[in-house]
Amino acid sequence: MISWRKHYKRGLIAIGLLLSTSASIYAQGDAKNGEKLFKANCTACHALDKQLVGPALGGIVDLIKKEQNLDTDWLHKWIKDNKALRASGDKYANEIFEKFNKTEMTAFPNLTDQEIDDILAYTSNPPAPEPAAEATGAGAADTNSVAALEAAKMQSMNSKIILLSLLAIGGLLIWLLLKLKQLVKLQQTDELTGLNATRAVSFGDLYRKYDYIGKGILVLLGIFAAYGLWNWLMWIGVYKGYKPEQPIYFSHKIHAGENKIDCQLCHSSAKYGKVSEIPSMNVCMNCHRTISEYNGKYMEPGKDKAFYDGEIQKIYAATGWDPSSQKYTGKTQPVEWTRIHNMPDFVYFNHAQHVVAGEQAILNSYNQKNPNAKIDVVCKACHGQVDTMNVVQMANDFTMGWCIECHRTTEVDMNNGYNKEYFKNLHDKLKKQYGSGAKITVDAIGGLECGKCHY
Structure with a gap:
């Protein structure tokens, strides 16, 4: 009996020590701060609930304790400098390195021990999402739905009001015509009746009698027809407002607006080349290799999380990416994008010339002309407020x-390094021609020469 009590007490002490140890591990870190650190440093390669580039980190502290009998000190060493840990001959560190295709994890020597404890606390006990934030997101979605419904009702009501108004106007005109006809009949006398009998009643007789009026009308109709034809010809190829449906839905508002992604991260050749190319799907995979679902707060009216997640899966299908194994299968599906902006073959336009050499001049000119709609990126001067567009559309005429109007009103910055050197011998000539304090616009340095755009 004494022996049994002795072992019982020892068991309670052991359980107490184990619980206190676990509690101390989690108590050391601040899970809320750890969540911020995890999102800032770890989400590029890790998630809590699934494998990405690296393993899932949910419950990692308990996992390595159970499987490898390792404590948080080992995790500290691995996070701060996993390369040094592997070089020391640590068996488990090298096993992980081999298991994940010898992909070397980024070292984080800048993280303090407390910050690492915060991250580990988050992986062990992630805080529940704040109800207020969820309610806000749901409320926003509900508000959008209600607003869209109200707008549809209002539009339907307006259409009915307009239709009823037109019917009322039509009825009034018919009533007036009937009344006028009655008045004419009342005022007709025998003398007027006899006079009316002698008047021309056929269109041919009427035309011969007033042929000069008919010829004048025909001339006017010919002029209007010629103008209409000329106007139609002038607008061939002008597609302002054109926004085709794409094979994969891509919201610039989410990427460039909500997430503040720079235009040139995807359209990198706009700065250094003639053409701003459509990014390859590999550019998308730089981010979406680890972003397999949409967790943003913004929802376009009529769209939901399932819709956005489905579009991300289309990216995986196009690139042949298997998210479960985190490997490319080699089975790709080319994406047939519909081009929106496309200059005619006889027009030369160099993006780099405008984005680099003309950047500040274009920004200054645009913001002076549009003080209530200033822009911060030179791309918006031609392509519009792309960061507010769910579906990109052609924002200007591009005629x-x-x-030419832009070249005539955009002042050249003659003091920047490029213009100062390139137009070194032209400065004196321009000063003599336009005056020392004159505003030098692009047309003054050859911006209206035919050969600059048509070669």
């Missing part, structure tokens, strides 16, 4: 006249 020859539109370009």
Whole structure:
């Protein structure tokens, strides 16, 4: 009996020590701060609930304790400098390195021990999402749905009001015509009746009698027809507002607006080349290799999380990416994007010339002309407020006249390094021609020469 009590007490002491140890591990870190640190440093390669580039980290403290009998000190060493840990001959560190295709994890020597404890606390006991934030997101979605419904009702009501108004106006006109006809009949006398009998009653007789009026009308109709044809010809190829449906839905508002992704991260050749190319799917995979679902707060009316998640799966199908094994299968599906902006073959336009050499001049000119809609990125001067567009559309006419107007009103920064060197011998000539304090616009340095755009 004494022996049994002795072992019983020892068991309670052991359980107490184990519980206190576990509690102390989690108590050391602040899970809320750990969540911020995890999102800032770890989400590129890790998630809590699934494998990405690296293993799932949910419950990692208990896992390595159970499977490898390792404590948080080992995790500290691994996070701060896993390369040094592997070089020391640590068996488990090298096993992980081999298991994940010898992908070397980024070292984080800048993280303090307390910050690492915060991250580990988050992986062990992630805080529940704040109800207020969820309610806000749901409320926003509900508000959008209600607003869309109210707008549809209002539009339907307006259409009915307009239709009823037109019917009322039509009825009033018919009533007036009937009344006028009655008045004419009342005022007709025998003398007027006899006079009316002698008047021309056929269209041919009427035309011969007033042929000069008919010829004048025909001339006017010919002029209007010629103008209409000329106007139609002038607008061939002008597609302002054009926004085709794409094979994979891509919201610039989410990427460039909500997430503040720079235009040139995807359209990198706009700065250094003639054409701003459509990014390859590999560019998308730089981020979406680890972002397999949409968790943003913004929802476009009529869209939901399932819709956005489905579009991400289309990216995986196009690139042949298997998210479960985190490997490319080699089975790709080319994406047939519909091009929106496309200059004619006889027009030369160099993106780099505008984005680099003309950047500040274009920004200054645009913001002076549009003080209530200033822009911070030179791309918006031509392509509009892309960061507010769910579906990108052609924001301007892109006609020859539109370009010439810009060249005539955009002042050249003659003091920047490029212009100062390139137009070194032109400065004196421009000062003599336009005056020392004159505003030098792009047309003054050859911006209206035919050969600059049509070669």
